[in-house]
Amino acid sequence: MNPSPTHHFQPGAMRAVIAEGVGGPEVLRLVRRDPPQPGPGEVLIAVAAAGVNRPDLMQRSGALPAPTGLSDILGLEVAGQVLSCGPGVDPALVGTRVMALLKAGGYATHACARAEHCLPIPPGLSLTEAAALPEGLFTIWHNLFDRGALRPGEVLLIEGGASGIGTLALQLARAIGASVIATAGGAEKCRRLAKMGATAVDYRAADAQAQLEGLAAGRGINVVLDILGGEAVNRHLALMAPGGRHIGLSFMTGMMAPVDLGLLMRKGAWLSSSTLRPKPDAEKAAIARDVSRNLLPLLAAGRVRPVIAGVLPLAEAAEAHRRLESGANFGKIVLQIQDEC
Known part of the structure; x- marks a missing residue:
């Protein structure tokens, strides 16, 4: 039995961004959905911010469709606070701040991630900065x-x-x-x-x-x-x-x-x-362990910091895509979804 708290959400309590069809940034829509529930080995994250990546643009344009069976919500990386844990996950994770690599679902107020694909956020980093890091x-x-x-x-x-x-x-x-x-x-x-x-x-x-x-x-x-x-x-x-x-x-x-x-x-x-998204969960978990051991100490020491090109609200995801497609950005574009937890 998993003792982590159960969250009861009103229907449609989650805000999320999807692509209604294939095309330019104008096909992105802000929608209401029921928040996901964490399955075995997963955590539910209250998302504070999500990174915007070129694979998001390619999925939206049809150049790189999402793998079959995944959520239609865009977004491959988030940072936020763990709300609850699925079966098999240590409930001590509830309440912790994490940054996570996702297969889909990051442009939303709530997202599920494999627990072993979550990284602790080094001291001194905001959730907005942390959201710019996992994919990279x-x-x-x-x-x-x-x-x-x-x-x-x-x-x-x-x-x-x-x-x-x-x-x-x-x-x-x-x-x-x-x-x-x-x-x-x-x-x-x-x-x-x-x-x-x-x-x-x-x-x-x-x-x-x-x-x-x-x-x-x-x-x-x-x-x-x-x-x-x-x-x-x-x-x-x-x-x-x-x-x-x-x-x-x-x-x-x-x-x-x-x-x-x-x-x-x-x-x-x-x-x-090589590309990350289709890799087996176990391989991504091994990469996460190596990142934690070898790269996070450099962030914790302040020797490496994410470069943020711009921060936009979730409702302006289309503008975030336009900016990334323009090539004018220096660093990462991030969607701010909730206030810092």
């Missing part, structure tokens, strides 16, 4: 530190360094002693990346590739975090050091990449790509 922390640990094996003294290239993932990866890489080259569009974004410790390159500049070649001359780049795909993959391979690791996070310029396999062989480099 899970993604970066799995891709950059586990699969990419970034080590102190190595050189990391981040394409799209001004994004939420980019600004977080930059700080984490610097915190372990790696050097960072980051690309961004425009002088102001590059100035801000340089202030964070990166060597910044404006990808809009006519000589952007020549700048990257100059920076890679001699030792080469050890790890690439790529959001471009397409023709950019070969350009990256040319910059990489022997034994380099190329990590594809998204494919904004094309899903198909013509790869020079001879160059790949001569450098002993390898290509990898």
